[in-house]
Amino acid sequence: MMRGTKYIWQQEGWPHMQWEDTSFSNILAEINLLRGKLLGRVSMFGFEEQNLSMLESMTQEIVHSAKIEGEELNRDSVRSSVARQLGLEYEGLKNSDHYTEGVVQVMIDAVQHHDMPLDAERLFSWHAALFPTGRSGIHKILVGDWRQGKEPMQVVSGPLGHEKIHYEAPASKDVPDMMSDFLRWFDSENTLDPLVKTAVMHLWFVTIHPFDDGNGRICRTLTELLLSRADQTSQRYYSLSSEILNHRKDYYQYLEQAQKGGLDVTPWIQWFLQTLKLALEAAFEKTEGVLRKSRFWDAHRSVSINERQRKVLNMLFDGFEGKLNSSKWYKINHCSQDTANRDIRDLIAKGILKPTGEGGRSTNYELVSL
Numbered sequence: 001m002m003r004g005t006k007y008i009w010q011q012e013g014w015p016h017m018q019w020e021d022t023s024f025s026n027i028l029a030e031i032n033l034l035r036g037k038l039l040g041r042v043s044m045f046g047f048e049e050q051n052l053s054m055l056e057s058m059t060q061e062i063v064h065s066a067k068i069e070g071e072e073l074n075r076d077s078v079r080s081s082v083a084r085q086l087g088l089e090y091e092g093l094k095n096s097d098h099y100t101e102g103v104v105q106v107m108i109d110a111v112q113h114h115d116m117p118l119d120a121e122r123l124f125s126w127h128a129a130l131f132p133t134g135r136s137g138i139h140k141i142l143v144g145d146w147r148q149g150k151e152p153m154q155v156v157s158g159p160l161g162h163e164k165i166h167y168e169a170p171a172s173k174d175v176p177d178m179m180s181d182f183l184r185w186f187d188s189e190n191t192l193d194p195l196v197k198t199a200v201m202h203l204w205f206v207t208i209h210p211f212d213d214g215n216g217r218i219c220r221t222l223t224e225l226l227l228s229r230a231d232q233t234s235q236r237y238y239s240l241s242s243e244i245l246n247h248r249k250d251y252y253q254y255l256e257q258a259q260k261g262g263l264d265v266t267p268w269i270q271w272f273l274q275t276l277k278l279a280l281e282a283a284f285e286k287t288e289g290v291l292r293k294s295r296f297w298d299a300h301r302s303v304s305i306n307e308r309q310r311k312v313l314n315m316l317f318d319g320f321e322g323k324l325n326s327s328k329w330y331k332i333n334h335c336s337q338d339t340a341n342r343d344i345r346d347l348i349a350k351g352i353l354k355p356t357g358e359g360g361r362s363t364n365y366e367l368v369s370l
Contacts (some may be wrong), residue, residue, distance in 0.1 A: 009170050009207055010262050015181060018199060019266040027273045028193060034280040035231065039288045042237050049290045051088045052234070056319055057080050057236045057283065062107050065220045065241040068248055076321050078104060086112075101130035110221045111236050114228035118186050120146075120179065123210075126221065130214045141212035142332045146175045153209055154194035166256050169209035178208045193232035198223055203258055203265060220244075238283035241346075251275075292370070293317040299370060303350055308333040309343050313352070316367055323356070323364040 004144045007256070008014060042050055059079040077097065081104040083089065106126045116122075124144040131143045142148055153169040168179060182204055193201075205219045220241050228234055244251050250271065258268040298318070312332060316324065329340035344365060347353040356364045 002098060005168075005260060007168060007207075008261060008265075009064070009178075009262065013263055015178070015204060016263065017204070017265045018263050019196070019200075019269050020264075021196075023129060023266055024193075024196060024273060027270070028195060031195060031273060031277050031280060034284065038237055038280055038287070039231070039233075041284065042235075045287075045356075046294070049294060051086075052293070052318060054235050054239050055079065055083055055086070055088055055286065055291055057239050058086075058107065058111070059319075060239040060242050061220075061224060061236065062103060064239060064245045065217055066103070066182070068220075068241060068245050068251070070214055072098060073103070075319075076327070078340050082108070084345060099132060099308050102132055105129055106218075108222055109222065110225040111228045112234045114225045114234060118183060118222070118225070123218065125220055127211055127214055130217060136213040143212075147172050147208050147212045148178065150212075154316075155209075167209075167259050169207070175210050179210050182208060194226065195273060195276065196269060198226040198230065199269040201226060202264065202272065203255065203268055206255060207259055213352065218220060231275065238279045239277045240276055243279040243282065281309060289317065295370060296367075300352070303352075305347075305352075306343070308335060308339075309347055312343075313347075313367075324366065325364050 006016075029255070042053055045053065059082055060076065062078050062082070063075050077100050081100050085101075085104055085108050106129050109122075109126070124319050128144040131141060134140060134143050145152060149172060151171060153172065154164040154165050155167040155169075156165050158164045185204075186201065190197075202219055202223050205222060206215055209215050211218065223240060224236065227240065228236065254271045256267050258265050293314075297315075308329075312324065312329060322328070326337060326340045326344060329335075329344060330337050333340070333343075335343075344353060348355070348365075351368055353365045354368050356366055
């Protein structure tokens with residue numbers, strides 16, 4: 001323990017955190033208005049468009065939650081896995097590996113079964129799915145159980161010999177009892193605003209730091225579970241992790257400040273709610289993309305478009321990774337280069353695609369705006 005540092009879990013009264021309710025009233029009203037607008041907009045979509053919005057949001061949540069921890073997941077592989085596990089139609093470039101499948105299963109279990117009780121075994125199964133080899137990188141870790149030994153458990157940064165200690169977690173011997181309290185509270189019925197509860201939960205879980213590794217990812221999965229409960233739906237149409245990633249430095253700064261402070265966690269909750277508001281605003285803007293896709297197909301109902309072209313055009317609307325060129329076209333459609341070039345020239349002639357300016361073999365293409 002760093003001399004002079006007293007962490008929140010060492011405060012008398014922990015884990016009974018405190019906050020100033022009146023400081024959240026305005027932003028909670030704004031968030032609830034945005035939630036209503038988003039769900040109202042999505043309810044106007046057709047079944048296919050609703051599924052597309054959910055697929056995009058869940059893909060972003062999984063990819064960006066991993067990226068917060070410095071892990072790069074293949075976006076198209078995650079998207080394909082989400083679509084397959086939810087029974088949605090999606091044409092992707094890649095099949096998913098077993099690790100990606102496990103990561104996606106964890107998130108889907110959380111949001112599709114958000115009303116199910118949360119217990120230790122459920123958390124252990126998620127943890128095992130995130131670390132199927134029993135290792136984090138090259139290091140062997142304890143999987144599917146609370147952390148044990150290796151005291152103290154510290155969050156550090158910086159080069160070897162010059163590390164900065166950001167946080168030191170409770171002793172592993174105290175974790176089982178702390179998690180028992182946490183799990184009882186998690187599923188308890190109370191008058192606490194569900195969004196404030198989600199913010200408090202997030203801080204509480206990472207403060208206990210119950211696993212050898214993966215605490216951040218599991219915490220954000222639990223956050224999605226509570227947000228699904230708050231929205232009273234398993235259909236996810238916004239991604240909080242995407243906004244946390246956009247403000248990652250602030251995320252860790254506010255967590256660290258709360259963990260090194262007293263029991264009043266008002267600043268952390270304010271930051272969490274503000275970030276949630278940004279996530280909802282971003283999601284509402286993206287519903288415009290779904291509307292653009294719907295308008296596009298309505299405008300081109302009488303245009304002859306073959307299945308290869310339809311597949312790629314849908315991918316361009318659904319979040320195509322990188323730039324479109326003839327090489328990607330024939331790989332996606334498993335056709336010849338000549339067929340790819342004919343398909344592309346046909347769409348250019350019909351005013352649907354246009355070259356982006358590069359010439360020769362490096363030519364890329366994009367949709368013509370309506």
